[in-house]
Amino acid sequence: MKKILFYVFSFFLLQIGNINDALAVTYRLQRVTNVKAGEKYVFEQAGRVMKNTISNNALETTNSYKTYGLTGDEGYVWTIYSAKEEYIIRYNSSTILSNPSGTNLMLSNKTTNSAWQFNFGSNETVVIYQGNSVTDKVTLGLTTSNTYKAYQNGELGYQPHSIVVYKLVEESDTKTRPELKFSSAYVKVVKGNSFTSPTLNKASGFDGTITYSSSNPSVATVNASTGAVSIVGSGIALVTASSEGTTTYDAGEATYMLVVMDGVGTEAKPHSVNDFLSGYLEYSPSIVFYVQGFIVGSYEETSDFTTTPSGNDNIAIADSPFGATWNNTTSMPLSGSLQTTLGLRNHPDLMGCWVVCSGTLGKSYHKTSLTTPSISLATSYPVTITSYKYASYRTPTKLDFSGMDVSAYTASVGGDNVVLTKIEDGIVPANKGVILYSETAGTYDVPVTDAATSLSDTGLSISDGSSATKESGIYVLGKKNGNVGFYRWIGDNSLPEGRVYLSPPAAARDYLSFMFDEETTKVEVSSHAACLSHERWSDLSGRSLTGRPTAKGVYVINGRKVVVK
Numbered sequence: 001m002k003k004i005l006f007y008v009f010s011f012f013l014l015q016i017g018n019i020n021d022a023l024a025v026t027y028r029l030q031r032v033t034n035v036k037a038g039e040k041y042v043f044e045q046a047g048r049v050m051k052n053t054i055s056n057n058a059l060e061t062t063n064s065y066k067t068y069g070l071t072g073d074e075g076y077v078w079t080i081y082s083a084k085e086e087y088i089i090r091y092n093s094s095t096i097l098s099n100p101s102g103t104n105l106m107l108s109n110k111t112t113n114s115a116w117q118f119n120f121g122s123n124e125t126v127v128i129y130q131g132n133s134v135t136d137k138v139t140l141g142l143t144t145s146n147t148y149k150a151y152q153n154g155e156l157g158y159q160p161h162s163i164v165v166y167k168l169v170e171e172s173d174t175k176t177r178p179e180l181k182f183s184s185a186y187v188k189v190v191k192g193n194s195f196t197s198p199t200l201n202k203a204s205g206f207d208g209t210i211t212y213s214s215s216n217p218s219v220a221t222v223n224a225s226t227g228a229v230s231i232v233g234s235g236i237a238l239v240t241a242s243s244e245g246t247t248t249y250d251a252g253e254a255t256y257m258l259v260v261m262d263g264v265g266t267e268a269k270p271h272s273v274n275d276f277l278s279g280y281l282e283y284s285p286s287i288v289f290y291v292q293g294f295i296v297g298s299y300e301e302t303s304d305f306t307t308t309p310s311g312n313d314n315i316a317i318a319d320s321p322f323g324a325t326w327n328n329t330t331s332m333p334l335s336g337s338l339q340t341t342l343g344l345r346n347h348p349d350l351m352g353c354w355v356v357c358s359g360t361l362g363k364s365y366h367k368t369s370l371t372t373p374s375i376s377l378a379t380s381y382p383v384t385i386t387s388y389k390y391a392s393y394r395t396p397t398k399l400d401f402s403g404m405d406v407s408a409y410t411a412s413v414g415g416d417n418v419v420l421t422k423i424e425d426g427i428v429p430a431n432k433g434v435i436l437y438s439e440t441a442g443t444y445d446v447p448v449t450d451a452a453t454s455l456s457d458t459g460l461s462i463s464d465g466s467s468a469t470k471e472s473g474i475y476v477l478g479k480k481n482g483n484v485g486f487y488r489w490i491g492d493n494s495l496p497e498g499r500v501y502l503s504p505p506a507a508a509r510d511y512l513s514f515m516f517d518e519e520t521t522k523v524e525v526s527s528h529a530a531c532l533s534h535e536r537w538s539d540l541s542g543r544s545l546t547g548r549p550t551a552k553g554v555y556v557i558n559g560r561k562v563v564v565k
Helices: 003-025 273-278 337-342 528-532
Strands: 027-032 038-046 048-055 058-062 068-070 076-084 086-090 096-098 107-110 116-119 126-129 139-144 148-151 165-172 186-190 211-214 218-222 228-229 235-243 252-261 288-299 304-306 315-316 331-332 355-362 365-376 378-385 390-394 406-416 416-421 433-437 442-447 475-480 483-488 515-517 522-525 554-556 562-563
Touching: 027 252, 027 554, 096 288, 211 218, 218 235, 235 273, 252 273, 273 288, 273 365, 288 331, 288 365, 315 355, 331 365, 378 390, 378 433, 390 475, 433 528
Parallel strands: 186 252
Antiparallel strands: 027 068, 027 165, 038 048, 038 076, 038 165, 048 058, 058 148, 076 086, 086 096, 086 116, 096 107, 116 126, 126 139, 139 148, 211 235, 218 228, 235 252, 288 304, 288 315, 288 355, 315 331, 355 365, 378 442, 390 433, 406 416, 406 433, 416 522, 475 483, 515 522, 554 562
């Protein structure tokens, strides 16, 4: 009898195992830009995945998570439950991701302080936070020790917080998995350096078509067929390889995060503020970092950025003198002599000046910063002239173009003509619009100066971001059909803040060209091609020319000598 019962019990256990096998569901990962209650997700950041294992009061991460074959109960799979407009993140039905203190993450069975919000951005990543605002409440982030924790009071700039969210999608039992996976999930490159895309691995015999895309074309563009990446600018882009399902293979997707930085943080090539705030820095308390930017304001309270400081405790710097906010600025603390020389309460004239800062990595006002930084006003400012040879330019600080291979010009409008007059002493005050010319394209280090100048008006305006519209008839410097000149602004929106423009002459045209006359240090700008037929060119011997000369030299136009460069 006992023997019979043993066989019956064994058969019963076997059937339970068979039932469980039949009920087991496997999933593939699909990147998403929103979450829904009741579904399962995986959270990835910089190639690492948030696990439910608590170690040293923080969440562990791993590089070895499975892309396919998830059963739904892995240690890095989280289920979302709705709590009004927010979400409860659970490991199972009773274990909840919680963080009431704003410092160390914890697992709890309570819902107090456990409702998280998901703020997805344009680059298809998300900031996960608790409370009313991303900038002043508890926010999930990856630390330099590859663990997750929460940051209080808007420490978004202190560590990276851009998280990729994958939803678990039930996989077909009748098709083969394509097993798409990049050889690297996180790649960092300095802009201008060579770059090799990670290798895309796939299942042997895979017969599907792979399509590549970039989440941020302003950072990197991707050839849709080959996956070849072209770096465009600095920032973060997600590069995705995806395939639709075939008769043999299920659909699949793989992603890697590409971080493009402007500088490497050295004295020769400092970090931009954007790079510095990204958090993707090789952290070491002994490494000296260099950061450069414009002085744009200060910080008064824990999370308050201001352009009208009441104290001298710190300066805020940004990559642009325009549009400064909490999110795109970093604070540099001032002490001792720095408060005396750089404090904005005493020196409001330093707003907009270019500075270079150095120090070790730290934080100030809950922002990535440099501890006990060394800060100096830059002695020169980089000015780039493209192959156009001309540029409209807003001076960030007082610059001295004398002795440079770059000349600065003011503008005046009269009737049908615009006259550009060379600034003879080369001294241009801060926040002035000028036209620059150089025979050779390149980046020039123009000296910063405190020399006196009588120049007060350059005849060019600087857009405030709202009033310079196509309806106002403004002109901007540009190139069309090979011709560099002033063109009517035809953009649907106002000219971006900080751009230099020219007010329209009385007899407005679509295009205003220009040429140099070095003897009078002026550039005559005639209106459109209709006027060009009245230009009578000859060489110094009086021999008439059929049109504008292309060779350099001295010529005569309408009875006046000009120099063609």
